[in-house]
Amino acid sequence: MTQYVGQAMPRYDGIGQVTGTTKYVDDIVLPGMLYAKCLRSPVHKGIIRHLDLSAAERTPGVVGVLTAQDVPGQNIYGASGDQPVFNPDHIRYKGERIAAVVAVDEDTCMEALEKVKLEIEEQEPVFDMFEAMKPGAPIVRPGTTHNLHEYMPGMTTRVIKLGDVEQGFAEADLIIEGRYQTTQQDHAPIEPHVSVAYLDPANRLVIHTVSQCLYFHLSQLVRVFGLPMSQIRYIGGTIGGGFGGKNDIHADHVAGLAALKFRKPVKYRETRREDLRYSGKRGVFVMEYKTGVKKDGRLVANHIKEYHDTGAYGGFSAYATEKCGMFASGPYWIPNILVEAKTIYTNKVVSISMRGFAIINGQSTMEIQMGKIAEALGMDPWELRFINAWRDGDMGASRYIVRGAGALEAMKKAAELAGVQLPAHLMAMSSRRR
Amino acid sequence: MKQQVLTFILNGEEVAVLVTPTETLLDVLRERLQITGPKRGCDDGECGACTVLLDGEPVRSCLTLALTVEGRTVTTVEGLMVKGELDRLQKAFYERGAFQCGFCTPGMLMVAKSLLAKNPNPSRDEIRSYMAGNLCRCGSYEEIIEAIQAVAAGEY
Incomplete structure (x- = not known):
């Protein structure tokens, strides 16, 4: 096995990629295959008062329609188990799926969708998470009284604590504050979301998926379809890029429901435009830092207030908020850390996982804070980072013991590649000892 | 229609x-x-x-x-294959791993094929400029450029 380490090996499936023979899901075309397109909410927030699909259904070439009533199991999916496949009443974000039209081709689907009569009583939405936290703000989740995620009943702040920040600030020579925001970000894989579903001769539902995590999704899909797991063949493995975006179900529920209802192969795919506008994104984070530091550069306290915009549904956000908070002090030994993190609902598209899974949000803002601290101290930013970088045996915010630390070695390499000559006392430092 | x-x-x-x-x-x-x-x-x-x-x-x-x-x-x-043999560009892309998910590869190969037909020995900048309309979200650009250069240099 070890003979392969350090060797460049051709990919086991690489011949398929370079000859164009690898079958991605959208490359599957089956005899008699139908296509689906979804009716999406044109408003950010509102209540559906009237939905008439009869004219759409009568369009030549249309096989039928799907609404919440056509879900044999529970009309619920998503990492937090709170998203309807088809929203029957309270719209929470623009582009939310309300129904689907199934037809012989996509042009026919689009033609039929134009004939849908949809009346929504529009309500005032809230897009900014700080506005959403104010008293009297529009409520994103019907039946609740506020827009904060509850980690446990009544607990809206996730606290991560190491040492005592107040004591740390008392010891500090200088306290530096900073407020930073990272933006919403789309995964933008070149392959858009797509699914092909059909019933096999044994009456099992076969789904060709672009899922990045088959078993997460299988457990959500059995609930939607009301089928035992043994009745679903969920086939994945070849995807045209995911970057965390395909940790969420985007198409399999719609294709599967259509195949179950119409008993024909069905392809459901989103256009690039639909994907960019309506699919899950990396959510917005706002990080407020208050960092205590000694004159010699040692960090002694870090108080972080973290705000994470989850959009209209929970997605993976509660988990992402925790991960961000745990690592928002960077790879640095700080004996006193307090993170107070909130996950906030707004009328935006759902925040889901994306590369680095929110860790990089907190790490990048901490690095900006480090730059600010170095400036305030009049210290070389390399020196500040070298002094504080994790050594083996240090403790992170959630009380994990650091093993195999490598920040110092990585920085030395970065300096070398950037042509920066570091002073000898920094080059002598090692992650193995302080 | x-x-x-x-x-x-x-x-x-x-x-x-x-x-x-x-x-x-x-x-x-x-x-x-x-x-x-x-x-x-x-x-x-x-x-x-x-x-x-x-x-x-x-x-x-x-x-x-x-x-x-x-x-x-x-x-x-x-x-691109001729008589069951991979094109030189296909070989270079395959052996040098000039892709991750592979979704952009068919497009990349065709543009690279056109480039080498016009300019058998393109510079790095010429490759970058000619390929600018093809996106690789996985970020395999370096390997793609190196694969094209290797073909141009007669390594395949």
């Missing part, structure tokens, strides 16, 4: 297929002929994954109306 017969040379063979005037070359290749090497990424001329050669010139098949290729020659990634 009224269908018309479209005849063209696809990967060395004449094909005739019924198409409607609004169908793109990508629609016809993928949906009617099941030539699925060219990929539908953006369907909007932005990503380059659908690139094919039309009379030797790279075009975005998603922006090319099918009926405009009447009587012309279309080459897709499926037409």
Whole structure:
């Protein structure tokens, strides 16, 4: 096995990629295959008062329609188990799926969708998470009284604590504050979301998926379809890029429901435009830092207030908020850390996982804070980072013991590649000892 | 919509297929002929994954109306192999891992093929400039450039 380490090996499936023979899901075309397109909410927030699909259904070439009533199991999916496949009443974000039209081709689907009569009583939405936290703000989740995620009943702040920040600030020579925001970000894989579903001769539902995590999704899909797991063949493995975006179900529920209802192969795919506008994104984070530091550069306290915009549904956000908070002090030994993190609902598209899974949000803002601290101290930013970088045996915010630390070695390499000559006392430092 | 017969040379063979005037070359290749090497990424001329050669010139098949290729020659990634042998570019991309998910690869190969036909020894900047319309979200650009350079240098 070890003979392969350090060797460049051709990919086991690489011949398929370079000859164009690898079958991605959208490359599957089956005899008699139908296509689906979804009716999406044109408003950010509102209540559906009237939905008439009869004219759409009568369009030549249309096989039928799907609404919440056509879900044999529970009309619920998503990492937090709170998203309807088809929203029957309270719209929470623009582009939310309300129904689907199934037809012989996509042009026919689009033609039929134009004939849908949809009346929504529009309500005032809230897009900014700080506005959403104010008293009297529009409520994103019907039946609740506020827009904060509850980690446990009544607990809206996730606290991560190491040492005592107040004591740390008392010891500090200088306290530096900073407020930073990272933006919403789309995964933008070149392959858009797509699914092909059909019933096999044994009456099992076969789904060709672009899922990045088959078993997460299988457990959500059995609930939607009301089928035992043994009745679903969920086939994945070849995807045209995911970057965390395909940790969420985007198409399999719609294709599967259509195949179950119409008993024909069905392809459901989103256009690039639909994907960019309506699919899950990396959510917005706002990080407020208050960092205590000694004159010699040692960090002694870090108080972080973290705000994470989850959009209209929970997605993976509660988990992402925790991960961000745990690592928002960077790879640095700080004996006193307090993170107070909130996950906030707004009328935006759902925040889901994306590369680095929110860790990089907190790490990048901490690095900006480090730059600010170095400036305030009049210290070389390399020196500040070298002094504080994790050594083996240090403790992170959630009380994990650091093993195999490598920040110092990585920085030395970065300096070398950037042509920066570091002073000898920094080059002598090692992650193995302080 | 009224269908018309479209005849063209696809990967060395004449094909005739019924198409409607609004169908793109990508629609016809993928949906009617099941030539699925060219990929539908953006369907909007932005990503380059659908690139094919039309009379030797790279075009975005998603922006090319099918009926405009009447009587012309279309080459897709499926037409790159000659007598069962991989094209030099295919070999270089494969051996050097010039892709991760591989979704952009069919388009990349076709543009690279056109580049080397015009300029057998392109500089790094010339490669970057010529390939600028093809996106690789995985970020395999370095390996792609190196693979093309290796072919140009006669390593394959």
